[in-house]
Amino acid sequence: MSIQIPRGTQDILPGQSDIWQLIEQKARDLCKKYQYREIRTPIFEHTELFTRSVGDSTDIVQKEMYTFEDRGERSLTLRPEGTASAVRSFVENKMFGHANQPVKLYYMGPMFRYERPQAGRYRQFVQFGVEALGSADPAIDAEVISLAVMLYRELGLKSLKVVINSLGDKDSRKAHRDALVNHFQPRIGEFCADCQNRLRTNPLRILDCKQDRDHELMETAPSILDFLNEDSREYFLKVQKYLTDLGISFEVDANLVRGLDYYYHTAFEIMSEAEGFGAITTLCGGGRYNGLVQEIGGPETPGIGFALSIERLIAALEAEKVELPIAQGIDCYLVYLGDEAKDYTVGLLHELRAAGFSAERDYLDRKIKGQFKAADRSHAKFVAVLGDDELQTNKINLKNMETGEQTEISLDSLIDKLKELLN
Ligand code: ATP
Ligand code: MG
Numbered sequence: 001m002s003i004q005i006p007r008g009t010q011d012i013l014p015g016q017s018d019i020w021q022l023i024e025q026k027a028r029d030l031c032k033k034y035q036y037r038e039i040r041t042p043i044f045e046h047t048e049l050f051t052r053s054v055g056d057s058t059d060i061v062q063k064e065m066y067t068f069e070d071r072g073e074r075s076l077t078l079r080p081e082g083t084a085s086a087v088r089s090f091v092e093n094k095m096f097g098h099a100n101q102p103v104k105l106y107y108m109g110p111m112f113r114y115e116r117p118q119a120g121r122y123r124q125f126v127q128f129g130v131e132a133l134g135s136a137d138p139a140i141d142a143e144v145i146s147l148a149v150m151l152y153r154e155l156g157l158k159s160l161k162v163v164i165n166s167l168g169d170k171d172s173r174k175a176h177r178d179a180l181v182n183h184f185q186p187r188i189g190e191f192c193a194d195c196q197n198r199l200r201t202n203p204l205r206i207l208d209c210k211q212d213r214d215h216e217l218m219e220t221a222p223s224i225l226d227f228l229n230e231d232s233r234e235y236f237l238k239v240q241k242y243l244t245d246l247g248i249s250f251e252v253d254a255n256l257v258r259g260l261d262y263y264y265h266t267a268f269e270i271m272s273e274a275e276g277f278g279a280i281t282t283l284c285g286g287g288r289y290n291g292l293v294q295e296i297g298g299p300e301t302p303g304i305g306f307a308l309s310i311e312r313l314i315a316a317l318e319a320e321k322v323e324l325p326i327a328q329g330i331d332c333y334l335v336y337l338g339d340e341a342k343d344y345t346v347g348l349l350h351e352l353r354a355a356g357f358s359a360e361r362d363y364l365d366r367k368i369k370g371q372f373k374a375a376d377r378s379h380a381k382f383v384a385v386l387g388d389d390e391l392q393t394n395k396i397n398l399k400n401m402e403t404g405e406q407t408e409i410s411l412d413s414l415i416d417k418l419k420e421l422l423n
Pocket of ligand 2: 059
């Protein structure tokens, strides 16, 4: 039996990879404008990094990590997300001491989670994410949200919904937590086993349960927004004002929670409302966290970030039938006629490429007709035809494939001529 691709992974084939490259480039360009700089961390980390930073009680740590022991008997884990590594590196490289604050980072690369594969859910997927560390200015919250929104918008997505919430500060959260426990405790027996655990470990996450989402107690659960103290309320209002200033419309959803204990103040998600997008509509999730840098051994530092996957972004583009402007075609295809000309095109092809053109020639000994077909298939803008006779007289035939126009030019002038015509 032939060997197949592992479950939950995919090959990005030529053609599709053009789309990926375009998206990735767009993300990088945006980060440049917003002044987020790339950080590249290892694909695997000590398991402890994730159990500590993502949190023991989360789905990721409980059941989704690819954890293995290496030959030195260290427990390592393929990274399930990017924030932990970024923060580890921030601490390890003492970025908190850099003159340039806040430290604004972005990452892009594969993440690994042992999930049940379905549309929009893979075991290896690529996340693009940003982290801004060292500022507690609500303007950074708005900036981070707007960066994600701009990426989607610039790629042509229209049916977007931005949902925000505030989890408040420590005091607000504590008061809310107590109220949640009081609310769910008497009837917790009616909830799933996970929720029964959550009541003790992190009652907030009950609100995020997919199994019990229709239980009547969910709707009547105490809203975090009623527990925000003065500072938290002000902070949240500022974020909303700034988002409005940036032309980003949003909804407030008091039930939007992020799992980690470290999250506070702003939490947000961006969803696709495109028809036929499927059950999983969240494209991007993010929020503000505090205490994470300390947990990893650094000084108390506020942070905010988001993560989105390219897979779901592409699914949204497909649902909205957005055609990305993928540049097709090559500048010049070299067609040869005769043995000497054939040999000569080897060097000539190299010269064209060295001069900056995308260029190709035949490698299958095709007849001239077959070579022209190949030129068509590669969407060549120009075809240069060189026969043994032309070679003798230092000439070459240049055909503009769009207009059909043909001219004989001197072989030495090919590069200059192409430069002139392609400009
Ligand atoms: P979900 O509720 O869909 O499981 P999550 O809370 O696990 O999402 P995060 O950890 O916040 O997701 O990751 C941020 C983003 O990464 C998600 O909004 C989604 O776009 C993407 N993402 C998460 N898991 C996967 C996956 N298995 N395959 C593809 N994309 C994913
Ligand atoms: Mg998940």
